[in-house]
Amino acid sequence: MTLQLRVYVPPHPLIKHWLGVARDAATPSVLFKTAMTELGRWLTYEAVRDWLPTQDVTIDTPLATAPATLVNPEVPIAVVPVLRAGLALLEGAQTLLPLASVYHLGLVRDENTLEASCYLNKLPDQFAPETRVLITEPMLATGGSIMMTLAELEKRGVDPSLTRIISVVVAPPALQKIGAAYPGLVIYTATIDEFVNEQGFIVPGLGDAGDRTFGT
DSSP states (O other): OOOOOEEEOOOOHHHHHHHHHHHOTTOOHHHHHHHHHHHHHHHHHHHTTTTSOEEEEEEEOSSSEEEEEEEOTTSOEEEEEEETTTHHHHHHHHHHOTTOEEOOEEEEEOTTTOOEEEEEEOOOSSOOTTOEEEEEOSEESSSHHHHHHHHHHHHTTOOGGGEEEEEEEEOHHHHHHHHHHOTTOEEEEEEEOOEEOTTSOEESSOSOHHHHHHTO
16 A cells, blocks of 8 residues: 555644634734644644554453553653744643653754754654654644654654654645655644745744744
């Protein structure tokens, strides 16, 4: 079977609501941050539905024994926020994955060339086999930052088929690059916009997610 990039836009009313709040230019920074936290929570909820490793066990209720399905704690899970905007989604993601390890990756995009460069890399030299990795990156526009992130993870032993990306807004240029290089990847996003302008911003998008989150 030929692998193909899968992009899911969950029809959840809370995702739609918080996307609308985040898009609104009149939304103050404190409320924008809340919107991003909630989007991180609900997109993560959708992304881990068929992704978390589970195990079937037998437990004792107060009355009898019963079968149960639990998340397998022996399979490692990692969250990689792409700084700095990825931190905006991290808080919501952590409420659902409290035991996941968090590895920060700091990338900055040149405003003229739109090329990404790395200023902080706290990834381990090697991830344990079968590690599930959730990447939090609010905007997938030109694809430079996410492609660098995926390359760094792959060099450290991460299986792209076990990787999920949550993003608030994505656009065709990034999706085309990801699909060509990592066809087995899965992305969960609040919306797909059609246009990236000459400055590398998604239109209508939601502006600079990092600046709006941190009030800078």
